[in-house]
Amino acid sequence: MSKFNFPFISETKExxxxxxxxxxxxxxxxxxxxFEPAADGWVFSANPNFSKKLGSKGWLGMSxxxxxxxxxxxxxxxxxxxxxxxxxxxxxxxHWIADRQSGSQILRYGTEEQKQSIIPKITSGECFFAIGMxxxxxxxxxxxxxxxxxxxxxxxxxxxxxxxxxxxxxxxxMIVLARTSPASEKNRHEGLSQFLVDLSLxxxxxxxxxxxxGQRHFNETLFDKVKLPKDALLGRxxxxxxxxxxxxxxxxxxxxxxxxxxxxxxxxxxxxRHVLVKSxxxxxxxxxxxxxxxxxxxxxxxxxxxxxxxxxTQAAFVKELGNRFEKMxxxxxxxxxxIIPLYEWPKQLQxxxxxxxxxxxxxxxxxxxxxxxxxxxxxxxxxx
Amino acid sequence: MNEEIQIILETTEKVLQKNINxxxxxxxxxxxxxxxxxxNEVEEIGLPKIVVKEKFDGFNLEFASVLPIIQLSNSLGAPxxxxxxxxxxxxxxxxxxxxxxxxxxxxxxxxxxKISGNELSxxxxxxxxxxxxxxxxxxxxxxxxxxxxxxxxxxxxxxQKKNFxxxxxxxxxxxxxxxxxIKTLNPKINFNYLGAILRxxxxxxxxxxxxxxxIDYCSQRKQFGRPLSKFQAIQHQISEMAVELSASSAALSTxxxxxxxxxxxYDIAILKIRTGIAAGKIIAxxxxxxxxxxxxxxxxxxxxxxxxxxxxxxxxxxSYWEEFLGKDFLENSNKNLWEYLTY
Numbered sequence: 001m002s003k004f005n006f007p008f009i010s011e012t013k014e015x016x017x018x019x020x021x022x023x024x025x026x027x028x029x030x031x032x033x034x035f036e037p038a039a040d041g042w043v044f045s046a047n048p049n050f051s052k053k054l055g056s057k058g059w060l061g062m063s064x065x066x067x068x069x070x071x072x073x074x075x076x077x078x079x080x081x082x083x084x085x086x087x088x089x090x091x092x093x094x095h096w097i098a099d100r101q102s103g104s105q106i107l108r109y110g111t112e113e114q115k116q117s118i119i120p121k122i123t124s125g126e127c128f129f130a131i132g133m134x135x136x137x138x139x140x141x142x143x144x145x146x147x148x149x150x151x152x153x154x155x156x157x158x159x160x161x162x163x164x165x166x167x168x169x170x171x172x173x174m175i176v177l178a179r180t181s182p183a184s185e186k187n188r189h190e191g192l193s194q195f196l197v198d199l200s201l202x203x204x205x206x207x208x209x210x211x212x213x214g215q216r217h218f219n220e221t222l223f224d225k226v227k228l229p230k231d232a233l234l235g236r237x238x239x240x241x242x243x244x245x246x247x248x249x250x251x252x253x254x255x256x257x258x259x260x261x262x263x264x265x266x267x268x269x270x271x272x273r274h275v276l277v278k279s280x281x282x283x284x285x286x287x288x289x290x291x292x293x294x295x296x297x298x299x300x301x302x303x304x305x306x307x308x309x310x311x312x313t314q315a316a317f318v319k320e321l322g323n324r325f326e327k328m329x330x331x332x333x334x335x336x337x338x339i340i341p342l343y344e345w346p347k348q349l350q351x352x353x354x355x356x357x358x359x360x361x362x363x364x365x366x367x368x369x370x371x372x373x374x375x376x377x378x379x380x381x382x383x384x
Numbered sequence: 385m386n387e388e389i390q391i392i393l394e395t396t397e398k399v400l401q402k403n404i405n406x407x408x409x410x411x412x413x414x415x416x417x418x419x420x421x422x423x424n425e426v427e428e429i430g431l432p433k434i435v436v437k438e439k440f441d442g443f444n445l446e447f448a449s450v451l452p453i454i455q456l457s458n459s460l461g462a463p464x465x466x467x468x469x470x471x472x473x474x475x476x477x478x479x480x481x482x483x484x485x486x487x488x489x490x491x492x493x494x495x496x497x498k499i500s501g502n503e504l505s506x507x508x509x510x511x512x513x514x515x516x517x518x519x520x521x522x523x524x525x526x527x528x529x530x531x532x533x534x535x536x537x538x539x540x541x542x543x544q545k546k547n548f549x550x551x552x553x554x555x556x557x558x559x560x561x562x563x564x565x566i567k568t569l570n571p572k573i574n575f576n577y578l579g580a581i582l583r584x585x586x587x588x589x590x591x592x593x594x595x596x597x598x599i600d601y602c603s604q605r606k607q608f609g610r611p612l613s614k615f616q617a618i619q620h621q622i623s624e625m626a627v628e629l630s631a632s633s634a635a636l637s638t639x640x641x642x643x644x645x646x647x648x649x650y651d652i653a654i655l656k657i658r659t660g661i662a663a664g665k666i667i668a669x670x671x672x673x674x675x676x677x678x679x680x681x682x683x684x685x686x687x688x689x690x691x692x693x694x695x696x697x698x699x700x701x702x703s704y705w706e707e708f709l710g711k712d713f714l715e716n717s718n719k720n721l722w723e724y725l726t727y
Contacts, residue, residue, distance in 0.1 A: 004626060006634035008641045011726075019726060087722045266721050273714060281710030286702075288709050289657035292725060297634045317630050320623075377626050378619035381599055 006300040006314065015080050022084040025057065030088070037089030037263040039356045042256050043366075044217055045091035046170050048125070054085075055125025060095055061103045062123075068107070069120035079302040083255045083295070089263030093167055093217070098122045101250040102129035102175055106196070109235030109243055114196060118173070130168035131251075132176035132197065132221070133244065135161055140372050142177070143188050143241065147223065149178040149195060156228040158195065161220060164366075168206050168219040174199055175247075176223070177240050192240035195232045202226070213358040245312060251367050253301040253315035257322030258294040260363065261330060264352040268333055271349055275339060283332055290325045294318065313380045320373040323364040330356050389449055392434065393456055399425050400460040406684040412463040413544065413552035415515050423464050423487060423516070431457075431466060433483060435474040440482050447474050447578065451585045451640045458589030461687055463551065465489050465513040471582050472521040478570045479532045487517035491556070492579065492698055497524040497533075504535065504563050508556040514542055515552050523575045530569040537561055550690035577652050579699035581639055584659040587695050588636055590688045591629045591662060594670045597685055598622055602673055612673065621669050628662035635659065650712065653705040660702040663692040 011019075029035060029050070038045045054060050059081045064070025082100075085092050103122045106114055121127030138144045147160025158178060168174060174197045181191035199206065203224040208216040235243050265287065269276065276284055298318050304311040333353060342350065364370045378384050403422045412419065426432070434450050436442020454467050465487050472490050473483035489512050497506035508522060518538045524531055541557040569575075599622060602612040612618045635655040642648045667689045671678045678685040700708070713724050 004630040004633060006630060006637060008634075008637040010641070083726075262722070269714075269721050276710075277714045281714055282703055282706040283710065284714060285653070285706030285708065285710030286657065288713060288721075288725070289654045289706065292654050293631050293635050293658050295725065296638060297631065300634065314630075317627055320627050321631055371620070374620040374623035375616075377623035381595075381622060381626060383599065383603070383613040383619045383622060 004317070006297045006317075007303075008296060009076070009299050009303045011080075011299075015076060018077055019080050019084060022059070022081050026084060026088045026090060029053075029090070035089075035091045037267075037352075038091070039089065039261045039264050039352055040359050041089050041263075042086065042092050042096045042260065043166055043362075044093060044215065044359075045089075046093040046167060047091035048094045048128075048170070050091050051095040051125035051128075053125070054092075054095070055123060058123075060099050060123050060125050061119065064103060064107060064119055064123060068115055069123035071123075075302045075306040076299070079255070079299055083259065086255055086259040087262045087266070094128050094170060095122070095125055096256075097131055097167065097171075098127060098129035098173075100254065101131075101247050102173070104250055105175060105194070105243065105247050106234065108246070109194070110196070111231060113231060114234070118196070121172075127173070128167065128171040130165040130171040130174040130199070130219075130221075132162040132165060132174040132195075134164045136163050136220070140369055142244070143183070143192070145177055145179060145192070147176060147178040149176075149180050149193060149228070151180070152227075155230045156195070156232060158197065158223045158226040158228050161222050163209075163220045164218045165221055166218045166366075168199065168221050169208060169216070171199055173197060174221065175234060177244055180237055180240075189241035191238055192244075193237050194234040194240045194243050195228060196234045197223075197226070197228065197232060201228070211362075213355070246310065248368065249301075249310060249312045249315045250305070251315075252319040252373075253298055253305075253311060255295070255298050257298070257319045257363075257367075258291065258325050261326055261352075261356045261360070264333070264349075264356050265329060267349050267352055268336075271346060272336075272340060279339060280336065283336070287329055287332070290321075290328070294322050294325060297321070313376060316368075316373040316376040319367060320370060320377070323370065326363055327360055330360050386449070388445070389452060392429075392431075392450075392453055395429050396426075396431060396453055396456055397460070399429055400457060400462050404460055404462050406461075406682075406687070409461065409463050409550075409684070409687050410681070412550075413515055419464055419516060422462065423466075426462075426464065426466055427486070432469045432487075433473055435470060436477040436483050440477050442473070442477060442483070447471075447581075448640050448642050448645055451581070451636060454582065454585040455589035455592070455636070458586040458691075459592045461590070461593060461684065463687075465517060465551075467582055467586050468512060471578060472519075475523075475532060475573055475575065475578070476521060476534060476565075478573050479567045480570075481532070481534055481565045481567055484519055484534075484536070486519065487513065488519040488521060489513045489517055490575075490579075491520055491522035494522045494524045494533075497526070497558075499526060499563070499566070502563055503560045504533070504558050505560060506558045508558065510545065510553050511556055512551045512553050514540070514554040514556070515544075520556070523569060531566055532569050532573075533563055534565040535561060536564050550687050550694060553694075572646050574646065576699050577645065577649060580652055580656040580705070581645070583695040583698045584632070584639075584655045585636060587659050587663050587692055588629070588632050590691050590695075591625075591632065591666050594666055594685065594688050594692075595622070595625050595629055597688075598625065598670050598673050601677075605675075618673055621673055625666050625669050628665050632659040632662040650709065653709040653712075656700060657702050657705045657709070660696040660705075663696045667692055 058071045062071040062073040149156045176195045180193040205222040433442040468489045472488040476483045491508035493509040495507040519536045542554045545553045635658040
């Protein structure tokens with residue numbers, strides 16, 4: 001049952017000091033009006049200048065080796081930085097995917113040349129990534145992707161479509177999962193490969209898809225016989241599935257799975273503390289218990305990643321619980337409006353609440369649906 | 385986990401596995417010789433005094449460090465007051481009272497307690513396992529000072545409660561009963577906090593067992609021509625049980641690695657809330673996936689779910705601790721929420 005264990009990891013003095021440092025940096029940025037706190041900032045608020053500033057502080061790709069511009073910090077240190085950024089609703093969307101998963105993926109599977117040419121730009125906050133997994137006909141069933149890469153004398157030809165790629169229109173690269181040989185009858189996970197695709201290449205069309213709130217963050221990307229150089233292949237040909245599974249553990253276990261709307265909760269409490277003291281302490285106590293447990297679980301996964309373990313299942317636990325917590329939290333605030341009607345909430349709080357309400361359906365879809373998470377857990381339990 | 389605990393865990397597992405079967409749980413509200421035999425085996429390996437000081441012949445371990453042992457013994461469903469005895473003996477030892485041999489139990493609630501000389505009157509509510517032991521420990525306030533009272537009497541005026549709960553419970557009417565020992569409570573001991581931790585660890589052990597029972601049952605039981613476990617609807621429900629269990633275990637691991645429990649009130653509240661929530665969901669889902677068989681006395685699921693129902697209400701239910709935690713933040717701290725969470 002070790003897959004269900006989340007050993008307690010305490011925050012050391014050094015980590016607490018780092019936390020203070022990041023907090024100071026953020027409060028200065030707020031005073032200088034560099035950003036307006038926003039819900040789901042890691043998806044919706046891209047601010048390349050802010051990303052660059054974080055890069056110059058050494059807070060992007062901070063666990064990467066120094067020879068590629070990294071800081072050789074631990075994943076626990078990275079965890080602290082990301083928590084502080086998320087809790088404050090900072091505009092971190094531009095670099096988020098590069099920092100969270102693409103950089104690690106390149107370091108793990110890339111060639112020396114790929115590392116040297118890309119990683120330093122990730123750590124300086126000048127190179128952004130999008131995820132190229134889903135397709136119009138392949139959502140949860142990722143292994144069914146049809147995007148195809150065909151080997152040529154001097155590289156590859158990439159053909160197909162990727163969809164729901166957040167920030168592709170602002171990104172320099174996309175890591176594309178494509179078929180390089182047909183699936184074998186026994187194992188359809190075979191024959192997939194990952195490609196590092198430079199989005200400035202010819203014959204790539206990126207088209208925005210407005211979400212239900214009318215905002216653009218995700219995209220459909222068309223690869224119309226795109227010529228890729230030989231070294232666009234990331235890792236080993238045919239081993240794309242195994243590589244993608246590891247990437248998903250990075251994607252699913254982080255604090256964005258439960259802190260995406262934290263700035264709404266904080267703002268709400270600051271506004272109505274005097275009312276909550278009388279009639280909301282039980283609700284707030286419940287939220288604290290859930291949130292603190294999630295923080296510990298996610299921090300514990302960060303420590304497993306640091307130790308080189310593969311916590312795919314634990315990541316699914318965190319994502320599933322985190323998604324559920326956020327939905328419950330927003331629902332609880334809505335119910336509170338029978339005490340103070342919504343129209344009497346300050347404008348900024350109303351906006352945060354309405355944004356959250358519009359965005360929350362996506363939290364249990366992106367990065368793997370609830371059903372996929374439960375399927376992963378069921379497999380671990382020996383039910384599948 | 386240190387080696388010493390690891391060895392105790394292995395021995396405990398061996399002894400309990402050898403001695404516990406569901407037949408033993410059929411008449412647990414009676415004075416039951418089979419259960420006393422199990423107890424004797426447990427006592428032989430020293431478990432009742434693992435958290436007792438050396439001067440009282442104990443192992444002198446930390447209370448937090450033996451939580452995995454409490455968890456394990458409850459996942460094996462031993463219907464004896466082992467968890468209760470470990471806690472009582474710990475409290476007695478910390479208050480400089482030599483813990484007695486054999487089983488001892490505690491009163492969750494002591495009402496209208498009056499002491500004159502060496503004589504005691506009042507009411508003890510919902511005391512577990514008085515069918516097996518006549519020793520009771522409870523905490524009460526006398527003239528504003530918290531006292532620990534140790535009582536032993538084979539002629540107590542007791543009233544058995546309806547067997548709603550898995551472990552038997554009794555109310556006690558005290559009328560001029562003799563006290564064996566009374567001492568001022570060691571200020572580092574908070575019975576309500578320790579009780580909340582104890583019950584949470586017991587619940588987590590029980591939930592592990594419930595999850596395993598559900599997996600085994602659904603893998604064996606066939607309907608519509610295939611095992612229940614092959615239905616996605618069932619898989620997803622059982623996954624939810626695992627998610628709830630993992631969150632509770634994470635909350636327990638925070639406490640188990642704590643050096644000074646008295647400073648961890650906040651984490652104790654979180655543990656009892658999170659475990660109570662999980663228990664509610666796990667009771668409902670496990671019975672749902674088991675169907676009618678889980679609703680019988682003959683099958684062992686209900687022994688464990690009844691215990692959960694009982695323990696989630698002991699030492700403060702979820703609402704109690706949520707209120708406590710919410711007030712601690714909203715009223716007693718002048719921090720914003722993020723500062724409070726990251727203290």
